[in-house]
Amino acid sequence: MEHLKTSSNQSLNHEYTLCVFGEGAVGKTSLTTQFVEGVFTSKYHTTIEDVFKKTIEVDGKRFILEIVDTAGTENFTAMRDLNIQHSQGFAIVYSITSQATFDHLHYIYNQIMNIKKEQPAMVLVGNKIDLSGMKRAVHREKGQALADEWKCSFYETSAKDSINVHE
Numbered sequence: 001m002e003h004l005k006t007s008s009n010q011s012l013n014h015e016y017t018l019c020v021f022g023e024g025a026v027g028k029t030s031l032t033t034q035f036v037e038g039v040f041t042s043k044y045h046t047t048i049e050d051v052f053k054k055t056i057e058v059d060g061k062r063f064i065l066e067i068v069d070t071a072g073t074e075n076f077t078a079m080r081d082l083n084i085q086h087s088q089g090f091a092i093v094y095s096i097t098s099q100a101t102f103d104h105l106h107y108i109y110n111q112i113m114n115i116k117k118e119q120p121a122m123v124l125v126g127n128k129i130d131l132s133g134m135k136r137a138v139h140r141e142k143g144q145a146l147a148d149e150w151k152c153s154f155y156e157t158s159a160k161d162s163i164n165v166h167e
Contacts, residue, residue, distance in 0.1 A: 022093035027127040030159035089121035097135040122152040130158040
């Protein structure tokens with residue numbers, strides 16, 4: 001969603017729920033709070049589920065974007081399945097510093113597709129590019145190839161430095 005801006009003087013046209021999935025400690029909460037509040041917190045805390053709302057404007061239309069920040073593991077499967085059913089879009093996040101978080105993406109994608117049946121709006125996110133110089137484990141080309149396979153957008157981001165967070 002390019003060229004996002006918040007606005008308060010137009011009537012809202014749409015409500016949209018985006019569910020954020022990924023392994024623990026990939027930066028789901030950091031990305032979400034950076035996008036919604038413009039804040040980065042370096043302290044890590046385990047999330048069971050948090051819901052954030054933000055009003056955005058895309059192509060002249062206003063949306064209430066509800067962002068569901070989910071738990072980072074296969075725990076809470078009933079909650080995960082309910083979130084998938086009720087979401088119109090998905091951000092699937094991995095850390096570029098962890099091959100294991102990238103390897104787990106197929107599991108998440110398959111869970112979404114088993115419930116949605118058709119390709120939903122989706123973005124693949126490789127987070128923590130601020131650490132890429134010394135710790136990169138997953139190269140950009142691998143992320144792009146997976147996004148091409150899934151027919152979705154792909155971004156490498158840094159929640160810490162607010163790089164590509166608003167894309």
